[in-house]
Amino acid sequence: MRIGFFTDSYFPGIDGVTYTIDLWRAELESRGHEVFVVYPDGDYEPGPHELPVRSLPNPFYRGYRVPTLRRPSSLPDLDVVHCHGPAPVGLLGRYYAYANDLPAIYTHHTPIEEYFEQSVGREAIAGALSRLYVPLETALLASFDVVTASTARIDRDVEHVPLPVGIDTDFFEPTATDWYSEATVIGYSGRLSLEKHVEHVLQVAERLDEYQFVVVGEGPRRDQLEREAPANVELRDFLPREDLPTFYSSLDAFITASTGDTLGLSTLEANACGTPVVAADVPPFDQTIGPENGARYAHGDLEAMADAIESCLTAERDTRAAVEAYDVTHTLESLESLYRHGRLPADERASEAEDDWSLSDDTVE
Numbered sequence: 001m002r003i004g005f006f007t008d009s010y011f012p013g014i015d016g017v018t019y020t021i022d023l024w025r026a027e028l029e030s031r032g033h034e035v036f037v038v039y040p041d042g043d044y045e046p047g048p049h050e051l052p053v054r055s056l057p058n059p060f061y062r063g064y065r066v067p068t069l070r071r072p073s074s075l076p077d078l079d080v081v082h083c084h085g086p087a088p089v090g091l092l093g094r095y096y097a098y099a100n101d102l103p104a105i106y107t108h109h110t111p112i113e114e115y116f117e118q119s120v121g122r123e124a125i126a127g128a129l130s131r132l133y134v135p136l137e138t139a140l141l142a143s144f145d146v147v148t149a150s151t152a153r154i155d156r157d158v159e160h161v162p163l164p165v166g167i168d169t170d171f172f173e174p175t176a177t178d179w180y181s182e183a184t185v186i187g188y189s190g191r192l193s194l195e196k197h198v199e200h201v202l203q204v205a206e207r208l209d210e211y212q213f214v215v216v217g218e219g220p221r222r223d224q225l226e227r228e229a230p231a232n233v234e235l236r237d238f239l240p241r242e243d244l245p246t247f248y249s250s251l252d253a254f255i256t257a258s259t260g261d262t263l264g265l266s267t268l269e270a271n272a273c274g275t276p277v278v279a280a281d282v283p284p285f286d287q288t289i290g291p292e293n294g295a296r297y298a299h300g301d302l303e304a305m306a307d308a309i310e311s312c313l314t315a316e317r318d319t320r321a322a323v324e325a326y327d328v329t330h331t332l333e334s335l336e337s338l339y340r341h342g343r344l345p346a347d348e349r350a351s352e353a354e355d356d357w358s359l360s361d362d363t364v365e
Contacts, residue, residue, distance in 0.1 A: 001033045001034070001079045001080060001339060001340075002033070002034045002036070002076065002077065002078045002079045002080075003028060003033055003034065003035045003036070003078065003079065003080050003082060003339065004035075004036045004038060004075070004076075004078040004080070004081050004082065004093060004096070005021055005024075005025065005035060005036065005037045005038065005082050005084060006038045006081065006082070006083045006084065006085075006089050006090050006092060006093025006094075006096075007021055007037065007038070007039050007083075007084040007085055007089060007090070008039070008040060008067065008084075008085040008087035008088065008089045008090060009021075009039075009084070009085065009109075009110075010037065010039035010040065010044075011039075011044045012042060012043050012044045013042075014218075014238050015191060016109065016165075016261075016263070016265045016266075017084055017085070017109045017110065019241070019265065020084075020109070020165045020166075020265070021037060021084060023166070023168055023328060024165075024166075024328075024331075024332070024335070025037060027328055027329075027332045028332065028335070028336075031332070031336070034049065035049060036049045036050075036051060036075075036076055036078065037049065037050050037051065038051045038053060038070070038075065038089055038092065038093065039051070039052060039053065039089060040052070040053050040055035040065040040066070040067040040089060041053060041054055041055050041065070042055065042065050051070075051075065051076075053067040053068070053069070053070040053088070053089055053092070054067070054068045054069060054070065055067040055068060056068060066087075066088070067087070067088040067089050067092075068088070070092060072092065072095060072096050072099060075096060078096070078100070078102060079102065079103075079339075080102060080103045080104075080105065080339045081093045081094070081096055081097035081102050081103070081104045081105070082104075082105040082106075082107065082339075083104065083105070083106045083107070083144070084106075084107050084109060085109065085110070086112070086137045086140050086141075090106075091140075094140070094143065094144070103145050103146075103339065103342065104143075104144045104145050104146075105144065105145065105146045105147075105148065105338060105339070106140075106141055106144040106146070106147045106148070107147075107148045107149070107163075107165070108141070108147060108148070108149040108154055108156065108160070108262065109150075109165075109262055110260075110262065111155060111260060111262065112133065112137070114195040114259070114260040134155070134156070137156065138156045138157050138158060141156055141158045141160075142158050145342055146161060146338050146342055146343075147159070147160040147161070148160060148161045148162075148163040148338070149161075149162060149163070149262060150162070150163065150164045150165055150262045150263035150284060151164070151262070151263065151283065151284045151287050151288070161334075161338070161344060163331060163334055163335070163338075163344075164263055164325075164326050164330075164331060165263055165265065165328075165331060166326055166327060166328030166329075166330065166331030166332070167265060167268050167269055167272055167323070167326050167327065167328060168327075168328050169272050169320075169323075169324070169326075169327045169328075171245065172244070172245050172248065172269045172272040172273055173245060173272060173273060173320070174245075174249045174273050174274040174320070175245050175246045175249040175250075175273070177246050177249070177250070178249070178250045179246060179247065179250040180212065180214075180250045180251070180252075181250075183211075183212045184210075184211045184212065184252050184313065185211065185212045185213070185214055185250065185251050185252055186205075186208075186211055186212070186213050186214075186251065186252060186253045186254070186255050186278075186309060187213070187214040187215070187216065187247065187248075187250075187251040187253075187254055187255070188201055188213075188214070188215045188216065188217070188254065188255050188256060188266075189216040189217060189238075189239070189244070189247065189248075189254075189266050190216075190217050190256070190258070190266050191217055191218070191219040192215075192217045192218060192219035192220070192221045192222045192225055193219040193220055193221055193260075194220075194221060195258060195259055195260030196219075196221075196256070196257065196258045196260065197257035197258060197259060197280075197299075198215060198217075198221065198225055198257065199221075199225065199228065200257035200300070200302065200305065201213065201215060201233075201255055201257055202215075202225065202228055202229055202230060202233055203302055204255075204302050204305045204306050204309065205229075205230055205232055205233045206230040206232075207302060207306050208306055208309065209230070209231075209232050211232065211252075211309075212232055212233075212234070213232060213233040213234070213255075214233075214234045214236060214247075214251075215229075215233060215234070215235045215236070216235075216236045216237070216238060216239055216247065217237075217238060218237060218238055222235070244269065245269075245273050248269060248270040248272075248273035248274075248275050249273040249274060249275065251270065251275050252275070252312075252313055253275065253276050253277070253278055253294075253309055253312040253313055254266070254267060254270035254271075254275050254276070254277045254278070254294075255277070255278040255279075255309065256277070256278070256279050256280070256285070257279075257280055257299070257305070258279075258280070259280065259282050259299060261284055261285075262284060263284050263288065264279070264284055264285060264288060267279060267285065267288065267289065267294075268288065268323050268326050270319075271293045271294070271319040271320065271322060271323045272319075272320055272323055273320075274319055274320055275319060276293060276294045276295070276312040276315075276317050276319055277289050277293060277294035277295075277312070277319075278294060278295055278296075278297065278305070278308045278309050278312055279294060279295075279296055279297075280296065280297060280298070280299035280300075281296040281297060281298055281299060282299050288326075290322075291317075292317060292318070292319070292321075292322035293317055293319040293322035293323060294308075294312055294317070294319070295308035295309075295311040295312050296308065333345065
């Protein structure tokens with residue numbers, strides 16, 4: 001099949017959407033498909049089957065770009081369109097599918113309304129924008145043949161298929177190298193933005209000054225976090241992807257305070273490397289993190305956060321076994337079925353997906 005990925009997040013930017021598209025593309029191509037990626041241009045040299053759309057810097061969110069225009073007639077002939085966002089490139093994909101009478105799939109990666117406050121700087125305005133925006137995106141999603149999301153929950157009033165984006169468990173596995181063999185280290189890797197609440201990690205680090213904390217990432221809150229970081233916190237730039245398994249494996253616990261994830265790839269990648277995860281008791285972590293692979297705490301409760309860290313440091317967990325269901329091979333089998341038939345394989349009924357992919361329980365540390 002000739003598959004078109006239409007995305008507003010791509011290299012050189014680093015985020016979960018970019019890495020998911022890169023992984024899915026590689027896996028689909030290994031199965032004999034052709035995958036074309038349509039994305040906003042930037043400081044990145046396109047390779048084969050990568051089709052840039054002219055774009056401008058985003059004044060509201062550094063690191064992302066605003067696409068302008070690419071003629072649909074300049075795109076290759078496709079068999080299926082798969083959109084990965086509701087911004088201009090995603091809209092281009094939706095139009096292309098409509099104009100050519102092609103199957104159109106949409107994957108909900110990001111609750112964009114979570115970013116409004118950071119962009120406009122005022123909570124009241126962000127709230128008003130969210131109330132305006134969510135119904136518009138919901139209407140867009142309803143126009144697709146199939147909508148997927150990583151968990152059974154999606155804050156949009158549309159029918160959808162719960163389909164985790166998946167992780168490469170052959171790549172993310174425990175390593176023999178240990179970067180932090182002389183200390184107990186708790187780590188985070190991801191965007192340094194408002195919805196990630198990395199300031200909570202710094203605050204709990206100040207309480208647990210007997211441990212070392214390593215925060216890896218870049219984003220609009222980087223400068224402020226560097227100013228606020230206590231002495232036992234090291235901030236590092238994004239690591240090369242090939243170093244991530246070693247980083248995860250070297251940690252004694254991985255921590256996130258995010259309230260803006262749809263799956264939380266970094267948490268599952270850390271689990272695949274044998275590291276337990278501390279996460280807030282909010283979606284999606286109330287479904288993906290449980291006693292088998294970590295501990296949850298009430299969001300914003302620093303004492304509970306500290307207790308969850310101690311729990312992960314003292315209890316043995318087979319975290320890799322706990323996330324085998326998220327291996328990307330399962331995802332790709334389902335994707336191929338969606339592309340061909342508009343539904344999951346017969347033995348993977350969507351109504352059972354939440355039970356199959358959930359690790360949650362009713363307790364919070």
